[in-house]
Amino acid sequence: MRQCVCFLLLASSRLIAQEVVPEQEVRWVEGDELAQLAKLGVVRFNGDPNVKLSFPDLFLGDESRGKVLLVNDSALEAAVSNVTTSCGCTTAIPVEKSIAAEDSSLLLIDYVPKSAGKALVEAHFKFGEKEFHLTGVSMVKPRLTQVTSSLSFDQSGKTQIEVRKHAPTPISRLVVFPPSLLVENLVDEPEKFIATLIRDPSRTPAEFRLSPAHGTIEYPEFRYQLRYPGVVELLPRRVVSSDGVAKFYLRGDVAKIADAKEIAIEKIGEPFKLPCVVSLAGAAVSVRFEHSLEPGEYECTAKIKDVSFSLPMTVR
Numbered sequence: 527m528r529q530c531v532c533f534l535l536l537a538s539s540r541l542i543a544q545e546v547v548p549e550q551e552v553r554w555v556e557g558d559e560l561a562q563l564a565k566l567g568v569v570r571f572n573g574d575p576n577v578k579l580s581f582p583d584l585f586l587g588d589e590s591r592g593k594v595l596l597v598n599d600s601a602l603e604a605a606v607s608n609v610t611t612s613c614g615c616t617t618a619i620p621v622e623k624s625i626a627a628e629d630s631s632l633l634l635i636d637y638v639p640k641s642a643g644k645a646l647v648e649a650h651f652k653f654g655e656k657e658f659h660l661t662g663v664s665m666v667k668p669r670l671t672q673v674t675s676s677l678s679f680d681q682s683g684k685t686q687i688e689v690r691k692h693a694p695t696p697i698s699r700l701v702v703f704p705p706s707l708l709v710e711n712l713v714d715e716p717e718k719f720i721a722t723l724i725r726d727p728s729r730t731p732a733e734f735r736l737s738p739a740h741g742t743i744e745y746p747e748f749r750y751q752l753r754y755p756g757v758v759e760l761l762p763r764r765v766v767s768s769d770g771v772a773k774f775y776l777r778g779d780v781a782k783i784a785d786a787k788e789i790a791i792e793k794i795g796e797p798f799k800l801p802c803v804v805s806l807a808g809a810a811v812s813v814r815f816e817h818s819l820e821p822g823e824y825e826c827t828a829k830i831k832d833v834s835f836s837l838p839m840t841v842r
Contacts, residue, residue, distance in 0.1 A: 566592040566635060566662065571600045571653055579635075579647065579662030585669045585693040586642050587745065594633035594660065596653070598625040604654035606631070612648040639666040641746075669693045670738060670745060678753040683725045689738060689748065690718045701737040701744065704729075725752075730759035730778040732809055754778040758835050761810070768842040770816050776835070777810040783830045789815055790829040791837065804830070817841075 566579045577594075584590055598604045605624040625631045639645050649660040673688045687700075687709075697719045700709045706726040713720050719738070730752070737747040758778040765774045776783070789802040802815035813830070819841045828837040 566594045567660070568595045568597060569633070569653070569658055569660070570597045571604055571656065573597075573599075575656060575658045577658065577660050579660055581637065581647060581662040581664035583665045583667060584637075584639055585667050586639060587669055587695075587743070588639075588693075590635070590637040590664065592635045592637070594635065596625060596631040596633055598627060598629055598631075598653075600654070601627050602654070603627055605652070607652045609649065609651040611650070612646075637664065639664065642666050642668045667692060668746075669695045670748075672748045672750070675749065676751045676753060677723065678755055679723075679725050679757065681756070683727060685723050685725075687721045687723055687736065687750075688718055689720075691716070695738075695745070696740045697738045698740045701739055701747075703735045704731055706731065707734050725754075728759070728763070730754050730757065732777075756833065758783075758833055760835055760837065764838045764840060766840045766842065767817070767819070770818060771814065772817060772839065773812065773814045774837075775807060775810045775812050776830075776833075779833065780811045783833050784811055786830045788830075789813065791817075791826050792828075793819075793824050793826045802830070 566581065567577050569577050579592070579594065581590060581592065596606065603624050603626050607623070622631065633649075633651075635647070635649065637645075637647055643666060645664045645666055647662045647664060651658055651660075669692055670689050671692065673690060677685045677687070679685045689697075694716070697712070697714045700712060700721055702709055702723075706729045708724040709721050710724060711720075711722045723734075733749060733751050735747045735749055738745045756779055758776040758780055761775040761777060765772055767773075784804060784806055786804045787801060788799055790797060790799045792798075800815045800817060802813055805812050819839070821841050824839040824841065826837040826839055828835055
């Protein structure tokens with residue numbers, strides 16, 4: 527169920543609250559003006575107890591402040607009570623607890639959507655001895671959309687982020703996870719914002735999350751899959767080999783080496799090739815090979831097909 531935040535407030539036919547502001551300003555108006563201001567719908571005491579409300583389309587982060595006209599077309603005074611909403615996040619404060627016969631009142635509804643898509647807004651209240659049920663559907667559109675959900679780093683370890691705007695939305699900072707990724711050169715424009723994402727050379731996370739923000743406002747996050755053309759990450763950082771067998775994992779751009787049969791290793795200018803066994807291990811590949819290196823510490827480079835990487839080894 528879509529979440530929402532609603533605020534319901536009742537005003538008499540002689541009172542109407544302005545847009546809800548800290549000062550809670552109130553001004554006098556005539557009854558006919560109430561009807562002109564009631565944009566969401568009309569509830570009549572002698573009418574249908576199930577009333578459809580007409581909510582406008584919204585952008586995520588906006589607030590809808592609408593008004594419903596309550597008409598007591600009976601011969602008796604009618605109390606307004608038990609105002610509730612189905613979402614469980616509503617505050618109801620009747621300014622007047624009853625409406626005189628042949629008089630009218632306003633129901634002010636504040637609605638703040640928390641997610642994009644269709645949102646159902648409902649309110650229930652008692653008018654005299656009658657139960658009324660108000661329902662409305664609001665289409666909530668995202669303020670921001672990502673241009674792509676996949677990013678590829680270039681050989682310098684950088685890639686560009688672009689997010690489009692569908693409503694005026696100032697962006698002054700970006701919150702990213704994991705923190706090993708850095709953001710530079712944020713440029714905020716009226717219709718989009720762009721920024722440069724920089725990777726840690728020793729890390730190749732498979733995805734990252736980005737939350738645009740401005741001041742204390744943080745907008746819903748975007749998720750990106752990350753690609754590293756020609757780049758792999760060695761796990762563990764240093765390979766420990768014993769009994770003439772070395773085993774490690776490679777993560778990153780590993781699809782092209784998943785069927786490799788040979789590894790080329792160079793240590794102190796002495797290149798040699800060895801048979802190896804490569805197998806898939808989730809998003810990584812495991813590599814195993816046998817060797818005849820003497821015990822010691824080695825700072826090697828290795829190559830499988832056309833993918834090169836550092837291969838520091840401790841041989842025991």
